[in-house]
Amino acid sequence: METNKIKWGIIGCGDVTEKKSGPAFNKVPGSELLAVMRRDADKAADYAHRHGVPFWYTDVEGILNNPEINAIYIATPPSSHLEYALLALKHGKHVYVEKPVALNADEAKILADAVQKYGGKLVVAHYRRQLPLFLEIKEMINNGLIGNVRMVELRLWQSRSPALVTKGAADWRTDPAVSGGGYFFDLAPHQLDLMIYFFGMPLSYHGFSLIQFADSAVADQTRGTVVFDKQIVFNGSWSFNVASSDNVDCCEIVGETGSLTFSIFSNKVVLKNESGEEEFSFDHPENIQLPMIASTVNFFKDMGSNPSSIEEAVTLMQIIDAFATVK
Known part of the structure; x- marks a missing residue:
């Protein structure tokens, strides 16, 4: 036993x-x-x-x-x-x-x-740190398949009822007293934590949020920039007020010799470099x-x-708080 x-x-x-x-x-x-x-x-x-x-x-x-x-x-x-x-x-x-x-x-x-x-x-x-897709992306970065990383561009644009949130979930995500600050607080931690996982602790960060929909209690528009070691610059754009036809979920890591393009909420990555272009697909576990x-x-x-330590999570929440400041 x-x-x-x-x-x-x-x-x-x-x-x-x-x-x-x-x-x-x-x-x-x-x-x-x-x-x-x-x-x-x-x-x-x-x-x-x-x-x-x-x-x-x-x-x-x-x-x-x-x-x-x-x-x-x-x-x-x-x-x-x-x-x-x-x-x-x-x-x-x-x-x-x-x-x-x-x-x-x-x-x-x-x-x-x-x-x-x-x-x-x-x-x-x-x-997501332990999923095969992101383990492979981290390995591609570390093995220099796109050269030294220069910048990361991330966009997550969704309608006012994002399909990415758990089905059947109540509206607590748009109650700041319960969620902390809307869909950004629910979805961005996955994305920003992966940046910390890939590139380490940030050197600096700043951002802002807006409430563009007048009846909303939480921000529906967020922008933020993070600078990591080796002068890696991350730019993030989150919007939760676009038409469904304009939904975007894309992250692009650009290096000096190529790029990696993927979605945080999907299972594919496209590698482009001097050898050409190749797409890799991964099966997520049932659970x-x-x-x-x-x-x-x-x-x-x-x-x-x-x-995934609490120390890293403190830094993550500091970034989120900085980005979530409503102008």
Whole structure:
């Protein structure tokens, strides 16, 4: 019998856990999903029944006081991430928390301090870092297939009801008290975290946001620039008020001898360089967070490094906060 098995409890078993993450906890060796918690008893019980989860709870203390559980996955909206992560760390549990890690950089810093205070382990669910597509892009960059990187141009333009958000999700993403700041806060962390993953910590960054739709409570237009080491310049443009026919989801990394063009939310990359042009396609896992969860389990078991640290997430939230300042 494995003595250091990671036994999980999920706080917030909503849409994102149905396929993207939830089933993966039982597919990773040395990992088991033991319990789920949701305030709605019927929904908690239904999830546990459908996914074969032994225990379900309607309050956070119940799941945290289960002595068999040694790791907590927080899959609630961002407004409760800090509260639940602090409680889990205080109870001596490892933590895997959805992105964005908190509502803002100040909350992220509090969480980083708590990880040090309680000696816990925490991973942020920037799961794209572990997908084959982005591992390959990072390798192409590191192997010099496009020469020294000069700049990155990213555009994410979507309609007011983006198709990229989780289907069936409530409108909490456009409530700044719950989400932090609209669709930008929901989607940009995936993109900006990958830039940190590819190029390291930024040297400087600045940006701004606008509310162009008069009835909106959150910004629908965002621009931002980041300068990384080796004078790599990132320019990002996010818009959530265009016609569906004008939707764009494109990232282009331009080097001195070629370029890589891909979508953060797709599965293909086009490499152009002196040898010509080639397209590479990758199959994402059925449960897309499985590779990140596998790396997280290894980290929790002292068998690997942290695949996405709270320190990196603090920097990410500082960039997001700078870009989200409404003019």
